Amino acid sequence: MSSETIALGALDGGARPISERLHDWVVTVDHKKLGILYLLYALLFLVIGGIEATMMRIQLIVPHNSFVSPQVFNRLFTMHGTTMIFFVAMPLVFGFGTYLIPLMIGTRDMAFPRLNAMSFWLTAFGGLLLYFSFLGGSGLYGAGNAPDVGWFAYAPLTARAFSPGHSSDFWTLALLVSGIGSIGAAVNFVTTILCLRCPGMTLARMPLLAWLNLVMGGLVILAVSPLTAAQLMLLIDRYLGGHFFDTQAGGSAVLWMHFFWVFGHPEVYVLVIPAFAFASEIIPVFSRKPIFGYPVMVGATVAIGFISLSVWAHHMFTVGMDSAGNTFFVLSTMIIAVPTGIKIFNWLGTMWGGKIQFTAPMMFCVAFLFQFLIAGLTGIMLGAAPFNWQLSASYFVIAHFHYVIVGGIIFTIFGAFYYWLPKMSGRMYNQTLAKWHFWLFFIGFHLTFDFMHIPGILGMPRRIYTYEPGRGWEIWNLIVTIGTLVQGAGVLVFVSNLIWTFWKGEPAGNDPWDAWTLEWSTTSPPPDYNFAVIPVVESRRPLWDIKHPEDPDWKYE
Amino acid sequence: MSSAAITQSAAGPEWSLPSRGRVGMGSLIAAESAIFTIFVVAYLFYVGKDVSGPSPKDVLEVPVFGTICLLSSSLTIHLAVRALRAAKIGAFGLWWFVTMALGAIFLIGTGREWHRLIYERGLTIDSNLFGTTYYSLVGLHAFHVTAGLAGILLVMVLTLVGKVQVEHSERVEVFSLYWHFVDVVWVIVFTVVYVIGR
Numbered sequence: 001m002s003s004e005t006i007a008l009g010a011l012d013g014g015a016r017p018i019s020e021r022l023h024d025w026v027v028t029v030d031h032k033k034l035g036i037l038y039l040l041y042a043l044l045f046l047v048i049g050g051i052e053a054t055m056m057r058i059q060l061i062v063p064h065n066s067f068v069s070p071q072v073f074n075r076l077f078t079m080h081g082t083t084m085i086f087f088v089a090m091p092l093v094f095g096f097g098t099y100l101i102p103l104m105i106g107t108r109d110m111a112f113p114r115l116n117a118m119s120f121w122l123t124a125f126g127g128l129l130l131y132f133s134f135l136g137g138s139g140l141y142g143a144g145n146a147p148d149v150g151w152f153a154y155a156p157l158t159a160r161a162f163s164p165g166h167s168s169d170f171w172t173l174a175l176l177v178s179g180i181g182s183i184g185a186a187v188n189f190v191t192t193i194l195c196l197r198c199p200g201m202t203l204a205r206m207p208l209l210a211w212l213n214l215v216m217g218g219l220v221i222l223a224v225s226p227l228t229a230a231q232l233m234l235l236i237d238r239y240l241g242g243h244f245f246d247t248q249a250g251g252s253a254v255l256w257m258h259f260f261w262v263f264g265h266p267e268v269y270v271l272v273i274p275a276f277a278f279a280s281e282i283i284p285v286f287s288r289k290p291i292f293g294y295p296v297m298v299g300a301t302v303a304i305g306f307i308s309l310s311v312w313a314h315h316m317f318t319v320g321m322d323s324a325g326n327t328f329f330v331l332s333t334m335i336i337a338v339p340t341g342i343k344i345f346n347w348l349g350t351m352w353g354g355k356i357q358f359t360a361p362m363m364f365c366v367a368f369l370f371q372f373l374i375a376g377l378t379g380i381m382l383g384a385a386p387f388n389w390q391l392s393a394s395y396f397v398i399a400h401f402h403y404v405i406v407g408g409i410i411f412t413i414f415g416a417f418y419y420w421l422p423k424m425s426g427r428m429y430n431q432t433l434a435k436w437h438f439w440l441f442f443i444g445f446h447l448t449f450d451f452m453h454i455p456g457i458l459g460m461p462r463r464i465y466t467y468e469p470g471r472g473w474e475i476w477n478l479i480v481t482i483g484t485l486v487q488g489a490g491v492l493v494f495v496s497n498l499i500w501t502f503w504k505g506e507p508a509g510n511d512p513w514d515a516w517t518l519e520w521s522t523t524s525p526p527p528d529y530n531f532a533v534i535p536v537v538e539s540r541r542p543l544w545d546i547k548h549p550e551d552p553d554w555k556y557e
Numbered sequence: 558m559s560s561a562a563i564t565q566s567a568a569g570p571e572w573s574l575p576s577r578g579r580v581g582m583g584s585l586i587a588a589e590s591a592i593f594t595i596f597v598v599a600y601l602f603y604v605g606k607d608v609s610g611p612s613p614k615d616v617l618e619v620p621v622f623g624t625i626c627l628l629s630s631s632l633t634i635h636l637a638v639r640a641l642r643a644a645k646i647g648a649f650g651l652w653w654f655v656t657m658a659l660g661a662i663f664l665i666g667t668g669r670e671w672h673r674l675i676y677e678r679g680l681t682i683d684s685n686l687f688g689t690t691y692y693s694l695v696g697l698h699a700f701h702v703t704a705g706l707a708g709i710l711l712v713m714v715l716t717l718v719g720k721v722q723v724e725h726s727e728r729v730e731v732f733s734l735y736w737h738f739v740d741v742v743w744v745i746v747f748t749v750v751y752v753i754g755r
Contacts, residue, residue, distance in 0.1 A: 111577045187584040194580050199572040221584055225591035233599065236693055241683030244599060244693075250608045250686050259595055 029113035030528060034120050035099025036424060039417075041124055042091035043498075046491070048131075049083040052076045054488055057481040063469040073465035074148035079130070081151030082171065085267070086178050087127040089405065092413050093274035094123070094185050097213045099424065101189060103519035103526060104207045106198025106535045111191035119184035126178025133170035147171035150463065152264060153234075155245035155256040160238055169238065176231040179224050186220035189213050198518070200537040205557070207517045207540070208291060211298050212277035215305040216270055222309060223266035230259035254319055261312035268404065269308040272372075273301060275409040276343060278416040279365045283347050285419075285515045286362035287354030290541060290553070293346040300339035300346075307336045317388040326385045333383035340376055344369060359513075360434035364415030367442055371407030375400065378453070393463075396456025402449050414441070414494065421498070422512045426524040427505025433497040441490030447483025451476050516541035578731035586738045589701070593742055596697055597749055600690045604754045607685045613755045616678040617691075623666030624747055627702070630659035631740040634733045642730075644723040650716045656736070657709045660702060667699050691750065698746050701739050708732055 025033055056076050059067040068076065098116060102109055110116045133146045147167040149157045158168050193214045197206065234256075236242035243249035245256045284291045291297065313321060313329045321329075347369055356362065378400040382388050391397065414437070422428050455476045460467065467473055511520040521543055522531055539545055539553035604613075637652035671692075674680045682692040712729060715721050721729070 111581060183588045187581055187588065190584045191577055191581040195574045195577045197574060217584075218587075221588045222591050225588045226595045229592040229595035232697075233596075233693065236682065236689065242689040242693070243683070243686050244689055250603070250606045251689075252602070255599065255602060259599075262595075 029109075029117045031098050031102050031110045031113065031116060032424075032526060032528075032530075034116050035095045035097075037120055038091045038095025038098060038123070041120075041127070042088050042095060043495070045083050045087040045091075045127060047495075049080050049088055050488060050491060052080040052083065054484055056080065057484040059465060060467075060477050061481040062478070063467050063474060065466060068465070070465040071145075071148065074150075074463075075146040077463055078147050078150055078171070082130060082147070082174070083127075084405070085151065085271075086175060087123070087130070089271045089409060090178070090182060091123055093216070093271060094119075094182070096278070096413075096416055096420070097189055097216070097274060098185070100420065100519060101192055101210055101213055102196070103423075103522070103530055104517050105193060105196060105201055105210050106518045106531065106537065107192070107196040108530045108534075110188050111196055112188050115184050116188050119181040119188065122181030122184065123178045126174045126176075126181065129170055129177060130174035133167050136166065136170075152257075152260050154260075155234075155251075155253040156247060158234060158238070159246060169235075172231050172234050172238075176228060176235075179228045179231070182220055182224045183228070186217040186224070189217035190221070193217070198535050198537060204295070205537060205540050208280035208294065208297055209277040209517075212273050212280065212301050215301050216273045216277075219266050219270050219273070219305050219308065223263050223270060226259055227263035230256065230263070233259075254316075257316050257319060258313065261315045264315065265312040266308045268401075269304060271409050272404065273304070275368070275412040276301065278412040278419070279347060279368055281517065282361045282365045282412075282415055282419050283350050285513050286357045286359055286365075287351045288357070289350055289354040290516075290544075291346070292349035292352075293342075294540065296342060297346050300342045303339040304336060307332060307339070311336060314383050314385075314388070317385045318392045330383060330385050334380065337376060337380055344373060344376075359418070360429070360431065360438060361415040361419035363435075363438050364411045364418070367438075368408055368411040368415070371403060371411065371445075375403035375408055378403065391456060393461055394456040395460045395462055396453055398462050399449050399452035399456055402452070406445060407449065411441075411445075414438075417494075417498075419513070420519075421501060422508030423519055423524045423526070425501055425505065426508055427501050428508040428512060429501045429505060430497050433493055433500065437490050437493040437497060439490075440493060441487055444483045444486030444488070444490055447486060448480050449483070451479045451483070455480075511543070514547075516544045518542055521546075576727065576731075578728060579734070582731050582734045586734065589738065589742075593697065593745070596690075596694045597745060600694050600749055600754065603686045603690050607687055609685050611678060611680050611684070611687070613687055613691070613750075616674060616680055617751060617755050618670070619751045619755075620666055620670055623663045623670075624743065626659040626666070627663040627743055628740055630656045630663075631737050633659065634736050638726065638730045638733050641721070641723060641726040646716070646721070646723075649721070650713075653709065653713055653716060657706065657713055660706045660709065660736075664699060664702055664706065667695065667702075694746055695750065698739070698742055701742065705736050705739050708735070 025037065028034060028037075055068060056073065059065050059073060098110065098120075130147075145165070145167050147153075147163075147170060149163055149168055149171065153168070153171060156162060158172075193206070193210050203211075233242070233244040237244050237246060243251045245251050245253055247253055280291055280297060311329060311332045313325060314333045317326060317329070347365075351366075358366075378396070382391065382397060382400055418429055418434055455473045458472055458476075460471075460473050467477075508524050510522065510524050512524075513520070518531075518535055518537070519526070521535065535542065537545075539557050541553050545552040545554060633652050634656045637649050637656060640646075640648035640652060680688050680691075682688050712721060712732070
């Protein structure tokens with residue numbers, strides 16, 4: 001069977017002209033190519049969003065700096081936030097999901113391959129629309145400008161009177177278009193996972209990555225749709241003279257906040273649940289132990305999914321809700337810490353007593369465990385309404401959510417890149433460069449985001465383009481900016497490692513990690529059809545069963 | 558280590574999974590429900606908050622006939638699917654046509670209602686909060702009816718040229734789920750706009 005796979009794979013390839021091969025990538029409906037397109041697209045925007053962040057940090061390195069104007073600063077933080085959430089983090093998790101889910105559940109493609117392609121291209125055009133605003137934000141007659149309303153675009157700032165020209169429209173349309181792409185991708189994920197599993201793969205035998213992406217898909221369906229609806233309302237207000245968020249006609253600015261955060265908070269879990277999924281695949285393999293507490297992990301994830309739909313207004317404590325509202329959202333926010341804590345203990349339980357191998361993916365995942373814990377602890381602090389009244393909209397909040405998104409999500413995504421890169425490219429990455437990437441990014445991350453908490457506690461508000469000297473903020477801002485540059489260096493090492501791997505990497509073989517899930521049973525990179533014969537599984541670790549016929553998992557599950 | 562050792566010998570007696578079409582359509586319906594929920598919440602939130610007229614009480618008339626037509630089309634599309642499953646292509650075409658006609662009557666009714674509101678009552682989308690929320694919610698639903706009618710028309714044409722056969726009954730049934738959803742949404746929109754909001 002394996003020789004058959006290789007022989008069929010060899011028919012492919014050959015020396016075709018580059019234009020034809022590029023054309024293949026544009027018209028492809030193959031989940032592996034689309035997954036890689038998602039990832040490359042996200043990496044491009046990661047660099048762009050990173051440059052925007054660096055420009056903001058250079059502006060803030062000393063008081064009264066004039067590196068960028070206040071107007072440009074407003075555009076930078078709006079574009080940075082929007083880019084990083086919608087055109088970096090989302091395509092990264094969708095890219096890995098699209099690439100891995102069919103391979104891990106033993107099938108040949110997603111349930112709806114053409115919908116899959118449409119979802120990617122909608123996301124891609126969404127990003128293009130957002131950045132086109134630099135050229136066409138004031139209409140084609142004049143100079144452009146990017147949106148400057150902040151990534152959550154509170155009303156009435158987005159009203160025609162306060163946001164003339166088209167920059168806010170590009171923001172709205174970019175999110176509308178990419179949001180429809182996300183919903184399409186989520187429908188595809190849910191359907192693929194429920195309907196295309198290989199024989200023997202019951203729900204209880206699915207890899208955790210599939211389980212967690214199922215929950216993520218459900219969350220996208222329930223959470224991104226409200227954003228789509230809110231963007232439609234904003235368009236009606238801006239173009240048809242509607243009054244949804246027009247306070248002068250009785251409309252409500254607070255309603256926009258609710259609609260945005262009904263999307264915005266579950267969105268955090270849309271991003272972090274796939275990060276959990278990567279950790280749940282990587283940590284067991286490099287601890288040489290099966291995941292600890294599989295059913296509890298699944299239950300905790302489903303619980304997080306449900307609870308995350310009812311915590312949104314903890315972003316709005318300073319708006320002035322009544323005490324019943326405050327109490328409800330404080331309590332629901334506290335409760336979500338319970339299933340999250342269960343997951344952290346399960347990962348620790350997996351590592352406990354294991355033969356831990358500190359490869360690059362494992363190092364990123366271990367760092368994730370500790371950083372995500374700290375992010376969760378500051379989250380509990382901010383989830384308490386009185387504390388929140390003091391520190392909302394300060395740099396403490398910025399430090400907290402970057403700890404979640406960078407320290408939690410981006411770290412596991414880097415781990416996932418190193419873990420699955422041998423499968424995607426067929427080549428092994430450079431281990432030395434990977435260690436350099438880890439340590440540079442790790443040190444840069446902690447320099448930036450550990451110390452960012454302090455100016456927040458000292459009262460430095462977010463989104464200010466400069467500040468007065470003598471408030472005790474200078475040294476912290478200096479350290480934070482230096483950390484940003486170190487992180488940037490780490491990302492450059494990462495990108496050069498990717499390029500090095502592509503040209504110079506050693507052939508990785510089918511199963512370089514001695515892993516247990518189905519994607520490692522096929523060639524690296526997998527053939528177009530993934531599996532010559534659809535596999536049949538009997539346990540959660542089908543490759544373990546094959547490698548250890550004397551002691552298979554299915555005897556114990 | 559390769560795929561060699563994953564054999565088919567251990568396959569269970571039967572391995573059945575849910576249908577792709579049903580799960581996919583179910584997911585789409587969940588997403589659409591979330592969108593409608595936001596519009597319904599906005600409608601209910603703004604009922605009675607207007608600072609200027611006209612108010613729903615003054616101008617809205619209950620579209621009884623259109624509602625009866627749309628709701629009966631759920632029954633007729635069900636009968637059509639049942640006929641197709643029983644390989645009665647003629648009966649299928651007939652019920653399918655009736656469904657299309659009922660949907661079209663509903664849309665025409667909405668169009669006449671809007672025409673009356675705009676030209677006789679002077680209610681437009683930028684008149685006041687009621688106008689904004691009313692045209693948005695009812696319009697969003699009408700858009701879904703239109704999309705459904707486009708699909709129904711496509712199947713109708715395919716039926717007339719003889720391309721719809723009994724083996725397509727699963728797909729047609731999946732499509733009918735969307736139409737049932739549009740009908741259920743109308744029940745909610747009707748309750749919100751014409752009962753609670755009036």
